[in-house]
Amino acid sequence: MTTLHAEQATNKLPHEPEKATLEGRNKILGFWLFLAGEAVLFGTLFATFLTLRNQVADGPSASELFSLPITAVATLILLVSSLTSVFSIQAMHRGNVKSLLTWLTVTVLLGLGFLGLEIYEFYEYVTHYGYGMTTSAFSSSFYTLVGFHGAHVTFGICWISLLIGQVARKGLTVVTAPKIYVSAMYWHFVDVVWVFVFTVVYLLGKVVG
Amino acid sequence: MDWLTTVDHKKIAILYLIAGGFFFGIGGIEALLIRVQLWKPMNTFVTAQQFNELITMHGTTMIFLGVMPIIFAIMNAVIPLQIGARDVAFPFLNSLGFWTFLFGGLLLNLSWFMGGAPDGGWTAYAPLSSTTYSTTHGVDFYTIGLQIAGLGTLIGGINFLATIITMRAPGMSFMRMPMFTWTTFVTSAMILFAFPAIAVGLVLLSFDRILGANFFNVAGGGNPVLWQHIFWIFGHPEVYILILPAFGIISEVVSTFSRKRLFGYSSMVFATILIAFLGFMVWAHHMFTTGMGPVANALFAIATMLIAVPTGIKIFNWLFTMWGGQITFNTASLFAIGFVPTFVMGGVTGVMLGSAPADYQFHDTYFVVAHFHYVIVGGLVLGLFSGLHYWWPKMFGRVLNETLGKIEFWTFIIGFHLTFFLQHFLGLVGMQRRVFTYLPNQGFDLMNMLSTVGAFLMGVGVILFLVNVVITARKPVGVENDPWGDGRTLEWAIPSPPPEYNFKQLPLVRGIDAYWKEKMAGHKEMTPAEPVGSIHMPSPTIIPFVMSVGLFIAGLGFMFTTDDFGNSFLNFLFNNYIVVIIGLGITFGSMIVHSLYDDAGWHIEPEEIDGKGAEA
Numbered sequence: 001m002t003t004l005h006a007e008q009a010t011n012k013l014p015h016e017p018e019k020a021t022l023e024g025r026n027k028i029l030g031f032w033l034f035l036a037g038e039a040v041l042f043g044t045l046f047a048t049f050l051t052l053r054n055q056v057a058d059g060p061s062a063s064e065l066f067s068l069p070i071t072a073v074a075t076l077i078l079l080v081s082s083l084t085s086v087f088s089i090q091a092m093h094r095g096n097v098k099s100l101l102t103w104l105t106v107t108v109l110l111g112l113g114f115l116g117l118e119i120y121e122f123y124e125y126v127t128h129y130g131y132g133m134t135t136s137a138f139s140s141s142f143y144t145l146v147g148f149h150g151a152h153v154t155f156g157i158c159w160i161s162l163l164i165g166q167v168a169r170k171g172l173t174v175v176t177a178p179k180i181y182v183s184a185m186y187w188h189f190v191d192v193v194w195v196f197v198f199t200v201v202y203l204l205g206k207v208v209g
Numbered sequence: 210m211d212w213l214t215t216v217d218h219k220k221i222a223i224l225y226l227i228a229g230g231f232f233f234g235i236g237g238i239e240a241l242l243i244r245v246q247l248w249k250p251m252n253t254f255v256t257a258q259q260f261n262e263l264i265t266m267h268g269t270t271m272i273f274l275g276v277m278p279i280i281f282a283i284m285n286a287v288i289p290l291q292i293g294a295r296d297v298a299f300p301f302l303n304s305l306g307f308w309t310f311l312f313g314g315l316l317l318n319l320s321w322f323m324g325g326a327p328d329g330g331w332t333a334y335a336p337l338s339s340t341t342y343s344t345t346h347g348v349d350f351y352t353i354g355l356q357i358a359g360l361g362t363l364i365g366g367i368n369f370l371a372t373i374i375t376m377r378a379p380g381m382s383f384m385r386m387p388m389f390t391w392t393t394f395v396t397s398a399m400i401l402f403a404f405p406a407i408a409v410g411l412v413l414l415s416f417d418r419i420l421g422a423n424f425f426n427v428a429g430g431g432n433p434v435l436w437q438h439i440f441w442i443f444g445h446p447e448v449y450i451l452i453l454p455a456f457g458i459i460s461e462v463v464s465t466f467s468r469k470r471l472f473g474y475s476s477m478v479f480a481t482i483l484i485a486f487l488g489f490m491v492w493a494h495h496m497f498t499t500g501m502g503p504v505a506n507a508l509f510a511i512a513t514m515l516i517a518v519p520t521g522i523k524i525f526n527w528l529f530t531m532w533g534g535q536i537t538f539n540t541a542s543l544f545a546i547g548f549v550p551t552f553v554m555g556g557v558t559g560v561m562l563g564s565a566p567a568d569y570q571f572h573d574t575y576f577v578v579a580h581f582h583y584v585i586v587g588g589l590v591l592g593l594f595s596g597l598h599y600w601w602p603k604m605f606g607r608v609l610n611e612t613l614g615k616i617e618f619w620t621f622i623i624g625f626h627l628t629f630f631l632q633h634f635l636g637l638v639g640m641q642r643r644v645f646t647y648l649p650n651q652g653f654d655l656m657n658m659l660s661t662v663g664a665f666l667m668g669v670g671v672i673l674f675l676v677n678v679v680i681t682a683r684k685p686v687g688v689e690n691d692p693w694g695d696g697r698t699l700e701w702a703i704p705s706p707p708p709e710y711n712f713k714q715l716p717l718v719r720g721i722d723a724y725w726k727e728k729m730a731g732h733k734e735m736t737p738a739e740p741v742g743s744i745h746m747p748s749p750t751i752i753p754f755v756m757s758v759g760l761f762i763a764g765l766g767f768m769f770t771t772d773d774f775g776n777s778f779l780n781f782l783f784n785n786y787i788v789v790i791i792g793l794g795i796t797f798g799s800m801i802v803h804s805l806y807d808d809a810g811w812h813i814e815p816e817e818i819d820g821k822g823a824e825a
Contacts, residue, residue: 022375026298030371033401037363041405044439048413048424055430057423133420137430140422144413162801175807 013095017177024178031182035189042193045148046200049141053205057136060129062205067121071202074117075194078153081110082191085184092180097172100180104164107187111157118150142201149197152190159183214749216300217709221307222286222604228311229278234671235318236270239263241668244628248661250649260645261328262347266321268331269351272447273358274314276589280454281306281365283596284393286604288369290700290707291387293378293716293723298371300747301803306364308757313358316764320350327351330643332440333414335425335433340418349768352415357760359404359411366400369393378699379738380718384478387698387722388464388471391478392457395485399450402489407443410436419768434499441492449488451585453481455592456523459545462595463527465695466542467534470722473526480519480526487516497568506565513563520556524549537695540614544595547622551591555583558633573643576636582629586667594621594674599693606686606706610677617673624666631656631663697722702735710744713737713818744813756799763792 014020018028053062088103122143125131133143160183167176215221243263246254255263289297297303320326325345329338338348373394377386386394414436416422423429425436464471471477493501493509501509527549536542558580562568571577594617602608636642638652647653691701702724703712714737720726727735766788774780782788 026371026375029375030299030302030367033367033370037367037401037405040402041409044406044409044442048409048435048439051432051435052424052430055423055432057428057430133416133422134429135423137423137426137432140413140416140424140429140431144416144422144424162804166805170807179804 013172013174013177015093017092017172017174018181020174020177024174024181027178027182028185031185035185038189042145042148042196045141045145046196049145049201052137052141053201055137057138059135059139060131061138062201065125065129065131066202066206068202068206070117070121071198074114074121075198077110077114077117078191078194081107081114082188084110085187089181089184092172092177095172097167100172101164101168104160104167104180108157108160108164111153111160111187115150115153115157118146118153122147146197146201149190149193152193156183156187156190160187211749213754214304214751216296216304216747216749218285218289218297218300218303219604219707219709221303222282222284224307225278225282225285225310226604228307228314229275229282232270232274232314232318233276233279236267236275237668237671239267239270241664243267244661244664246645247647247657249658250647250651250654252646255645257645258325258328261330261643262321262326264643265327265329265331265333265347265351266318269317269327269355270314271585272331272451273355273362274310274317276451276585276593277362278310279593279597280396280451280589281310281362283458283593283600284365284369284454287600287700288372288390288393289376290603290703290711291390291698292373292376292381293699293712293718294372294376295711295715295744296376296747297368298376299368301750301753301808302364302368304750305753305756306361306368308361308753309364309760310358310361312757312761313354313356313361313764315354316357316761317350317354319765320347320354323350332444333436334440335414335417335431335436336427338414338418338436339425346768349415349418352411352418353764353768356408356411356415357757357764359408360760362400363404363408366397366404369397370401373397378712378715378718381723384475385718385721385723388460388474388477389454389457389698392453392460392481395481396450396453399446399453399485399488403443403446403450406439410439410443413439415767419770434496437496437499438492441495442489445492445495446485446488448581448584449484451589452592453484455548455589455596456481458592458596458599459527459548460530461698462541462545462599463530464722465599465693465697466537466539466545467531468537468695469530469534470697470725471526472529472532473522474721476522477526480522483519484516487512487519491516491563494563494565494568497565498572503565510563510565514560517556517560524553524556537693539598539611540609540618541595541598543615543618544591544598547618548588548591548595551583551587551622551625555580555587558583571636573641574636575632575640575642578642579629579632579636582632586625586629591622594618600700601681602688602692603700603705603707605681606688607681607684608688608692609681613673613677613680617670617677620673621667621670624663624668624670627663628660628667629663631660635660691724697725699723699735702727708818710746710813710818714741715739741815741818743815744818745810746813747810748808750803750808752799752803756796759792759795759797759799761792762795763789766790766792 018024084103084106088100088107091099091103131139133140163179163183170176212220212224242255246252246260323346325347327347327350329343329348333348333351336342373390413424417424417426423431425431425433427433460471460477491509491513493505494513497506562571562577562580598609598614635653635656640647640653688705690704692705699716702716716735717738724735766783769783770786772783774783
């Protein structure tokens, strides 16, 4: 912590400010561990979905529902947001706060775009196909898996937005840097999960049936 | 107020101990009520419904709210000291983990007063736990209460992993860590990989019950066996999450009171890791009779029996540690020595149950009940008593009364074997588990009566422990650093109870059993690894408490969203998710507040250190 004050006094940040303090390094390690737990969480949801994906009861099946163009666009948006999140970390390593804030904002906007598409998709399913949580085991597992991912995206959007405000107010310090770094880790993780969702839920449902 | 805001790992340990002890007491009373009901045939002490609630809550309470928190209490009290750290990696999360556990546990037990406790068995097998067969809100309390409590455990697990990875004193490599630290490390890793699975399971079950989803509802395409897989992929590792810390405690106690280094230290480490690994591979041995087929049954049977190998390594290492040692027979040591044969008996019946064809015979009889109580009570609870007696002086600065301790040990262990040894035979002659009464003259009568007598003897043992605690609390604080005289690990190098900052200077570790090594070299203290300097401490905070209250409110709101209260205002509040939103608002709001105000902590300066004495 003494290093913190010294750094702030001279206003010079180390190259990787997120790893400059023990607190920062602990935060990053702790977050890796948390993501390991999250991986199990999504793994269980995927296993549930795979077990129940053909149990459609009287409701519509995957191939009747899914529209690949929409999900492909959503996938593209989310993948690009991961890239912009990388740009924000690179900006942080250059110590360029303005560029950091810009890329974080772009990431949030792309996240909102993805979320908008997902809400539209769910709305369509419910209103046009009468496909809700209670329709079948397939629908329950679909909404739970994809909804959990959507909730993660929502949480990430709120979190990064909050960080944007914080960095704008306090600047880039060895306290704020680890927060930005772990939020980027989170965002990449959510993105990776989506790649699995796209493959296991949509491609498998639409193409394999 | 001090206790609501503390982030000190030693105080959180005491909180865990009190709360865990409280729930352990409730679970114990439930057990005694079960035994009273079963003490004679055709008894009408409780109804079938009440019996279902009692067995469900006994199992759930003991596992999640009784023994887990007491394990966490010992871990919190000991781990930072054993690795030479000033605190855990995340003091804030440590406090959050405790409060979420407590409020989850309170929510679960609130069910007794709000229309009925969970009644689907502690495994909550679907469809018994579906709204068709469990019509009260009991199972909702189970899913949501355990969800909140489980969150606390997961947070605690991550915290210990990070702490042990990054906060070890200079010189303490992984292969120099005390055995209890090792088992805590491996246990925490298991928590990390097991608890998210049950979290998902509980979400699915609550969605089935509250939102009308179809995960386990066959009519909608659901699959009840899916619940069993999800439950046991968590539930089997959970058994090892419980027993590995006990292994760690026994290793410390046996080695200290034999005045010998732990025999086969590195094989103990690898056995621990191997047990953890295999523990994840064998979940389906709980499901031999669900119709998985002979191939799956055979594979899971073989994997299960493999666990006997590393466990056997451990048992023999304890025996070899004692062999030729100068054994001190005090209470802690008696509990540890009593643990060894008792746990072996539990392990042997485990091999019997792990044989799939034999399991068809033993399944759902009292043989199973006897087996897992030998493992969990004869293993874990004896281990916990051993650990509590061993570390009590370090936690509170007072040694527990030895005479009373020995009486307590003998009462407990005799009561234990009387209760559960007979239940093997009850199972073999055909008594079913989970059944609230039985007909006379089937060969069950006498053994059930003796089993009940044994249960009460165990109860007496626990009460004697409490008496011991009260008597000891009247003694003045003030034992030395190393009250046993034979302490081997770092925690015995600092005052009892330790000052807030634990170590004035971080110690330099030069080998396994770091403190013993220095003592043998003729030193009185550890060699410091750093000069005396200003010590950074985290600030106390109320936010973890508030966050947990928020989750408690949200949980309560969520389970009553479909109810009709006969009161338009209440209906409005609950049926429109307003209570849920308020609760989550409190939780997320506190998270935002916590994230906005960076806590710089405070410092204890070198000149204050000598003035600040021990306090607890």
